[in-house]
Amino acid sequence: MLIGQGFDAHRFAAPDTHRPLWLAGLLWDGNGIEGDSDGDVAAHALIDALLAASGLGDIGSLFGVGATAHGAGMHGVDMLRETIEYLAARGFVPVSASVAIIGNRPKIGTRRDEAARVLSEAIGCQVSLTATTTDHMGFTGRGEGIAAIANALIERRS
Structure with missing residues (x-):
């Protein structure tokens, strides 16, 4: 068994960009996240955790x-x-x-089970999902962006 950790953070896009908000594999109401891809910090952190556990690099x-x-x-x-x-x-x-999502919005609790199911189906094992705020501290607390941290346990098969 091997364990890895991943982290990702993105700022929210300017409202006039009309970027969709993708997070934890779901489309949410509200202004989206900047990034080369859809900016889904939960998925990106999970990718980095999986790759870190394997020793095969990172998302980049x-x-x-x-x-x-x-x-x-x-x-x-x-x-x-x-x-x-x-x-x-x-x-x-x-x-x-x-995966732990760090930010003021969107409110994860209303769709936590759905998001966990989507992430679990994507990687083929159980993914638990939590969310927290930083009590108005830092860029996530000011609502400028969102972050996620993930841990993944993988197994090497011969």
């Missing part, structure tokens, strides 16, 4: 960085599925994962 090494990178324009759940295929081809399978 797998999907690239920038508007012309492989991951540009991709949805977080599609990136998760591709990450799982990448890991499986190298003998790794996820066993368990958790």
